[in-house]
Amino acid sequence: MMELRTMKILFFSVITTVYLLSFFVVPPIWEDADQYLIRYDKFKKEVTEKIFGDPLTNTDAYIINTYYYPKSKSLGENALAMVLLMNRNTMRDITKYKMQLVATNGTGESVTVTPRILKEAYANCAYINIITHSNVIENMKKLEIVNGETRMEIPFRSPRVTAPAPFIICISPQFVAEQWQIFVAHAHIAHYFGGHLHLYITSMLESYFNLVKEYEKLGYVTADFWMRYKFPNSTLDSPEPNSNVEWRNQAGAHTDCLLQYKEVASFISFVDLDDVLVPRGFDSYFDEFSNLFYFHPNILTFQYPKREIMLHNKPNIQNINLVEQFSHSWFGTYEDTGKIVARPVDLDSMWIHRSFYVPDKKFRVVDHNFLLHMQRPVDTNGQDPITYEMRSFQIYKHLKLNESVLEPVQRELEALLNSTHFKEVAAKLPTHAYYFPIMFRCYFEKYYKSLDNTCPNGEGCLIPQRSDFPCIHSDADYKSGPSMNPITFHFHENARWSKDIGCYT
Template identity: 40%
Template sequence: MGSSSYGRISKKLILLLTISVCCGYVYYKCKDFGNEINEDPEHPKGDSAEIIDGTPAPPVSEYLLSEESERLTRKIPVSHVFVASAYYYPTSKSLGNNAVAFNMVVDSKNFDISKHTYNFVGSNGTHTESGFAISQIEEEEMCRYAPTVARGNTVENLKKLELESGGTKVEIPFKMARYTAPKPVIICISPQFVAEQWQIFLMHAHTAHRFGAHIHIYVISIVKAYFELMKEYERQGYLTIEKWMRMKFDKPGSQYFEPNLNTELRNQAGALTDCLLQYKEAAEYIAFFDLDDVLFPLNYPTYLEEFNAEYAQKPDATSLVYGRREHEFIKAETLAEYDFHELVASLKTSYTRAGKVVVKPDRHNTTWIHASHREDPTKRIHIKTPHLIHVQRPIQKNGNNEIKDMWKSRFWRFNETIHEVYIAAIHEDIQRMKKNKEVARIAKRLPSRDFYFPVVFKCYLKRFYGRKLTECPNAEKCVMPQRKDIKCMHTDAEYFSGPSSEPFTFHYFTNPFWSSDYGCYQ
């Protein structure tokens, strides 16, 4: 072999080695960069924190319309309807005897649905009766689909319930409304997704328990260990967990816009309305809160007494409106470190935001995220103090708190009143639950650092927090990274569609269940 050939081979070898080294360096830096973004507190580097593929997206329907510029203006022949729930009331103080209520999400842009009546049929095995259900909507104008309740009256001892459109009937599963409640005050908590903030959950669960309320919480997806903790609290009587479904059109049969993308905040208004319809005949008061909205009564030892006193000042009032004051707090990283005295001592106060409401359920048939659009504002009681303590700003003791720089809120010394006797009682109740064998077993696996909270917060900040809405607000366009070391429980169900019909095609689900294979998504 000549020297010239040898030189050419040497140059090739050097080039190949250089490329290999560069590729290796780029791979290492990309992997390291990914781990920095998605760093796990317990496994900050390495394969355990690796981002993985999630559940494959379902095939795109031939009927799906996706043109963004047309989502609020295009009129299509069929308005698609997703029935989230339906209830039957043998007796009702506000709806009358043998009442039914359909809790739905309806395409509202093809024609005016604000006062539409829906045809339905009720049967009890021996008698069948047709009826008309009068509707009431809680729309957000930037969203195509509107939360809707339609209500009417039917046969006694209802066994079968159908919705009818264009001569086509679809049987809709229904539930009996509740006539007893665990407590006279029910706190309805809006749907949780990629939930991981167990520290806030403990604060709210024990506070509500201390003041005589039962929590009814809606969940779409939740970190597995946190889910197990919540289930144990359900077994201990603190709360009821309700599966909340993503909307799916199994066989649409005609053109439609994707319902989750075009419904406000995972149909939060629909979930709160479901809670209202469930407890309408059972509870004395229903509060519509987020999980991070915590209320400490000021003048009485229970919520029931506090609300009674407020309503006594204006007996015909339709709701109590509590302003929400933003708060940050330092959260414990482990259950062993969780100390309620320390949590309260770390609270800092900011400005007051849009409030949340407490209602007498017989005066309402629907609600919205903050208060019903159908309510006369002059009949509300605005509570000056106390405020809801809105603990939306958790600070990690030792983690990366870069998200704090994005809050653009000023916090100062805690400026709400929590009586020391209440703090001590709640602290003792938490200590008691720490000794629960199942809680102790779960505690070791609870997340100690944030992962999904900053992902969602940054996305919301980019899309609609603090700015004029230009699209339907929700998390559908937020990218949820999937990680090997974070497993979630997610709701799922069997989905069905009625025959394609005009003006409405109805969709519904049955047999909801928890899936550990779905992934960590909204």
């Protein structure tokens, strides 16, 4: 039997021989040494990732927005917060990545910081929502990411200094959006009870977009850009970002909205457009939420469950009756996972349904109210546009809203409809659903039906383009920074609305 010492010597000799042959003997005598090294590097990369989890090649990241707070109640003085999309395979634990930032003030003084990194992601996607927090220098005028001798300047902006309402409702990004009836209902209900919609838009029917802009003028909504991700100069073999991010990076939009209103809103929520909340037992959102936090002082986030309500779309805005739509007893037979309400000072980041940095003992599901989920309205012709995976509805009299609650909201809508200009804008809205059943079918087949471990998103859906349904799409100037190790950073400037891109996710 071979002694252990002899076995160790033999093993070390074999490893050393293989190493010397691989790097110093074979390449010079092999006619195609470059191809040999390429194949060897690929093999080395695959083995390392398999065993250790850290790749040996560079990755890409996209900087969505960066905010500078001279004074923050929760983040401290001269605080910096950045929302990014990063490749989770950059290292085994992406939160351990040591980003180097250099902040410079107006007199040339600078500080170098390594920010704290938070990860708000759940699905098995290559790109994940990342948030960084740090404190830099007073009167910062310039911000750079530094890697050795390589520097890249990062654009930054100030958070909002006022809030249009005490309660900000952050809406998930809209894409190929056409359900204007749901927007009208949500905008009026939210406005009446003291809320304001912050609506992220990737693409939307032009007539619907024009309606949103009219509501923006009236102070009901803020329309904001939500970009597709583009890497003008990506690293080798980099995954396509839009196909490899969870639900179009809703978590990134929610976090961006949080950071915009962090210092000025009393309360904030993160919902889909078809999730509307009506206060129960209180005259306003502010009163209901204040009551919750008063009686549960140790809770940071309250989650309102969702329950689907039967809804019939109307072909024109003059026919919309909010009392008829919501003061009835037909509801879905079960509740879905809800969305949260929080005080923005209590959160530093956000996922889709909650923040992973709020412990369970500080998280509470509300039992006195719920979100009205307007997911699948019956179309204007009386037909259900979704004829598969039908939901079961029953009469639940105890859930019915009192008609008197929504009557003043309906009067506000009717008063708005007296405007001649508003009527002209509304007259161009589509009278039936076209894209909604297409997108729902794609999501159903790609994700809800299969329930596999792939990355859930809307990429790959077949979206027919129609000249009679033109879309407005977000656009910008996309930039790539210099190549850095291990991450090359990308960002955009000059965000704008475009009529030339089409209706895409």
